[in-house]
Amino acid sequence: MAPEAARSARLNARPAARGRLVPQAARLAAPFLGALAICSAAPAHAAGGDLAASVHPSFLPDALGARTAFTFAFRLQVAEEGVPPPLRRMVVHLPAGLGVNLDGVPACGVGRLRRSGPRGCPPRSLIGRGHATLEVHAGSQAIPEQALAWALRIPDRGGRPALALFTRGTTPLQQQAISTATLSPDGPPYGLKITVAIPAIRTVVYEPDASITSFSLTLGAVGTTPRAHAAAGAVTVPRRCPAGGFPFAADFSFADYTTSRATARVPCP
Amino acid sequence: MTAGARWVVAVLCAAFLLWAAPAGAEETVSITEAGFSPDKLGVPTNAFGRATITSTAGPVPSPIRHVNVYGPAGVTLDLRGSGVCNKESLERLGTQACPANSRAGFGGGQGIYMIGKELVEEEYTIDFFLADNRPGHVSLLVYLTGSKPVSIEMVFPPAPVIQGPKPYGLGFSVEVPEIKVLPEASNASAKSAFLTLGAHNVAYYRMVHGKRKLFHVKGIILPKSCPRGGWPVASQFSFEDGSTVMAKRTVPCPRR
Numbered sequence: 001m002a003p004e005a006a007r008s009a010r011l012n013a014r015p016a017a018r019g020r021l022v023p024q025a026a027r028l029a030a031p032f033l034g035a036l037a038i039c040s041a042a043p044a045h046a047a048g049g050d051l052a053a054s055v056h057p058s059f060l061p062d063a064l065g066a067r068t069a070f071t072f073a074f075r076l077q078v079a080e081e082g083v084p085p086p087l088r089r090m091v092v093h094l095p096a097g098l099g100v101n102l103d104g105v106p107a108c109g110v111g112r113l114r115r116s117g118p119r120g121c122p123p124r125s126l127i128g129r130g131h132a133t134l135e136v137h138a139g140s141q142a143i144p145e146q147a148l149a150w151a152l153r154i155p156d157r158g159g160r161p162a163l164a165l166f167t168r169g170t171t172p173l174q175q176q177a178i179s180t181a182t183l184s185p186d187g188p189p190y191g192l193k194i195t196v197a198i199p200a201i202r203t204v205v206y207e208p209d210a211s212i213t214s215f216s217l218t219l220g221a222v223g224t225t226p227r228a229h230a231a232a233g234a235v236t237v238p239r240r241c242p243a244g245g246f247p248f249a250a251d252f253s254f255a256d257y258t259t260s261r262a263t264a265r266v267p268c269p
Numbered sequence: 270m271t272a273g274a275r276w277v278v279a280v281l282c283a284a285f286l287l288w289a290a291p292a293g294a295e296e297t298v299s300i301t302e303a304g305f306s307p308d309k310l311g312v313p314t315n316a317f318g319r320a321t322i323t324s325t326a327g328p329v330p331s332p333i334r335h336v337n338v339y340g341p342a343g344v345t346l347d348l349r350g351s352g353v354c355n356k357e358s359l360e361r362l363g364t365q366a367c368p369a370n371s372r373a374g375f376g377g378g379q380g381i382y383m384i385g386k387e388l389v390e391e392e393y394t395i396d397f398f399l400a401d402n403r404p405g406h407v408s409l410l411v412y413l414t415g416s417k418p419v420s421i422e423m424v425f426p427p428a429p430v431i432q433g434p435k436p437y438g439l440g441f442s443v444e445v446p447e448i449k450v451l452p453e454a455s456n457a458s459a460k461s462a463f464l465t466l467g468a469h470n471v472a473y474y475r476m477v478h479g480k481r482k483l484f485h486v487k488g489i490i491l492p493k494s495c496p497r498g499g500w501p502v503a504s505q506f507s508f509e510d511g512s513t514v515m516a517k518r519t520v521p522c523p524r525r
Contacts, residue, residue, distance in 0.1 A: 139375035139396035140414040141364050170483065172369055174470045204465045205306050205317040207375055 050079040053262040055092075056216075057248040059237050062269045070098075070235040071130075073216035074250055074262065083137040085254040086209045087198050095246035095266075096191035097238025100161075100183060100219070102127065105233050107155045113164055114178060118150040125152045127233035130217030132167050138207040145169040145210065151217055153233070160184050165196065165217070175210070177201050189247045200255070209255065241268035295325045296508050298516040303502050307469065308523040311493040313347075315374075315467035316340060320504060320516060322459055328388060329381050331508035332448065332456040339433035339440035341500035341520070343492025346407060346430070346439065350473060350484030354398035354410055360424045364396055364412060370473040370486065373397040373409055376464030380415060382450060382457040390460070391415045391450070397466060400427040409441055419450040436501050438492075456509060495522035 056073040072092060076084040094100075108121030118126060128151035135144050147169035154164045157180070165179040179198045186193035201210040220235030238246065245265035252260045303318040318338075324330040354367035376395035381388060393415040400408045411425040428443040448457040468488025474481050492500075499519040507513045 139364075139377070140394045140412070141396060143369075143372075171472050171474060172372070174472050174485075204315055204375065204467075204469075205304075206319070206377075206463045206465055 050082075051084055051254075051258065051260055052077045053250070053252050053260040055248055055250045055262045055264045057246075057264055057266055059266060062237060062266070064237055064241060064269055065239040066237050067220065068235055068237045069218050069221050071216060071218040072248075073214070074252075075214045076212065076252065076260075083135045083142050083208075084211050084213060085256040085258065086200060086211045087252060088200075088255050089198065089253040090196040091251040092194040092196070093186055093190040093247075093249040093251075094192040094194070095238055095242075095248060096189060097240060098191060098246070099234070099236035099238075100192060101234040101236070102153055102161055103234075105153045107153050107162075108164070110154055110164060110178065110180070113152060113154070113166055117168070117176070118152060118166055121152055125154075127151050127153055127163065128217050128219035130215065132212055132216075133214045134169060134201065134210040135213050136203045136208060136210045138203060143172065144213075145171070145173060145175075147175075149215070149217055151219060154180065157182050163194075173203060175201060175203075189242065190249070237269075296330050296506070296510075296512055296514055297323045297325070298504065298506050298514045299323075300502070300504060300516045300518040302463075303518045304520050305489075305491055308491070308520075310491060310495065310523055312491055313467070313469050313487040314489055314491050315465050315469045316344075316489055317463070317465040318502070318504075318518075319461070319463040321461045322506070329383060329455070330458045330460065331510040331512065332458045333445045333506055334509050335445060335505075335507035336443045337431065337433070337440060337505040338443075339437035339503045339505075340489075341492065341502060342436055342438035343494065344438045345490045345492075346404075347487035347490055348399065348402040348404075348407065350475070350486040351399055351402045351468070351488075352473075353400060353402050356400060356410055356424060356427060359398065359410055359412055363422065364398075367396075367398045367410075370475075370484075371398045371402075373399050373468075373488075374464060374466035376462065378462035379460045380448075380457045381460050383455040384451060384453055389418060389450075389454070391418065391421075391457075393421075393459075395462075395464065397464070409443075411443055413448070415450070419454075421448070421450050423448060433503070436496075437503060 054075050058071045059068040061068055078084050105127060106122045106125050108125040112120050130149040132147045132149050133144060134147055135142050147167045150166045152164050152166060154162045156162055160182045163181040165181060168176040177199055179196050181194050181196040183192060183194055203210055220233055245267045247265055249261065249263040298320055300318060300320045305314040305316055307314055322330045350370065352368040352370035354371040358366035374397035377393055380391045380393050393413055396412040398410040400410045407430040408427040411428055413423045415421045425446060426444045428441050431440050431442045433440045450457060466489065468486040471488065472483050472485045475484050499521045501517065501519055503515055503517045505513060505515045
């Protein structure tokens with residue numbers, strides 16, 4: 001990796017004013033831990049018409065300054081068992097001090113990813129895994145679809161580290177989508193933000209695009225034992241915890257031009 | 270002619286026109302869009318189409334009683350891996366009663382009816398399920414729903430897949446029952462309709478010898494060739510007033 005790229009790959013979620021990057025030369029391998037996360041935040045719902053958004057961040061382990069598997073999950077719901085509008089953009093705000101280190105993580109070209117899927121990418125470009133639930137309102141039915149998600153490093157965009165979120169659903173529709181994300185500094189009380197652009201997920205002619213109703217992704221890992229499902233990259237829990245816990249937030253923008261915001265706090269260890 | 274006499278003639282003319290209009294009413298059906306997605310020769314596809322229905326008599330076309338939809342010659346069906354839905358269960362429990370692998374398509378449109386002198390428009394949706402998936406016996410269940418301003422749910426009689434007249438191929442034939450959303454309302458008519466049928470990219474898990482196996486349903490398969498000028502498709506609508514209209518359209522051949 002070029003030195004410039006290596007620098008841009010190391011980001012620490014400190015307030016932009018402080019700006020110092022925390023080196024974390026870790027290459028960690030770990031299982032997908034989302035379901036086992038022991039430190040979960042009390043979700044907060046955001047009002048946006050009848051749409052309720054909630055975010056559920058967690059660290060495993062949650063010791064200050066420790067390498068961790070960071071799981072970020074969200075849920076979008078509307079009243080009366082409806083389907084939320086398709087999500088187009090999401091900005092996830094991470095607490096100051098959270099370290100995300102992509103040192104030595106090779107990038108996978110988006111074209112290659114689109115052609116061959118995650119298997120066509122360098123194994124160490126995989127930095128996280130997760131799952132999503134999608135729904136489409138076709139005819140009179142709300143039809144759900146489960147999808148698997150992979151987070152991979154892709155070439156930097158505008159000098160900022162970039163990720164691709166590759167999601168693949170199998171049934172009832174075999175469908176895949178690639179969302180792209182960039183990491184950049186954020187203002188207090190946050191330190192880093194991840195801006196995700198989500199493409200339209202087509203279903204069938206005349207019927208709406210699919211909507212994401214829930215999503216969970218685990219980045220980073222703990223332990224060093226290589227495993228088949230190892231993920232590269234490292235996330236570290238901030239060394240200090242503000243009163244009230246680590247703050248998280250997410251801004252959601254939908255295809256119908258509505259927006260919603262959800263916040264949550266992970267309690268201090 | 271005196272002013273009074275002119276007034277009488279005008280009223281008589283108006284009355285005659287009002288009386289004569291229904292007798293001379295004519296429904297017009299236009300297929301505004303038709304196609305296949307993807308449109309590649311010999312591949313599983315989704316067939317889609319959209320039509321509008323108008324009447325010379327006014328804003329409310331005569332209610333539809335029967336529809337035959339004809340696809341191009343050479344289209345085949347491969348329903349291996351699909352399931353079927355039971356009509357009685359669909360009537361009793363709604364779409365929840367139908368297995369996911371019995372879904373055959375979706376549709377909808379704009380309906381219209383009169384309550385007293387008031388025109389009421391209502392959006393409706395259609396869900397298509399397979400009632401029978403055996404080759405040569407294939408039929409569809411049509412489940413119609415509307416919710417605003419009046420809630421309605423209705424299952425049509427099974428719609429068999431049929432062989433259309435030349436130059437058409439497979440199609441299906443739908444008997445449309447009287448649709449009365451309220452006792453005091455006129456029979457509902459359709460101003461527009463759209464549908465998508467097929468199983469492109471559709472797959473379902475099934476248990477085979479105790480193991481979960483993914484089955485790909487092919488559904489509608491396009492012909493391996495396309496006649497010069499494109500694939501002819503058509504819809505034949507029969508209305509409550511006894512009239513029948515055949516609407517035709519040509520789907521351009523896929524680009525090579």
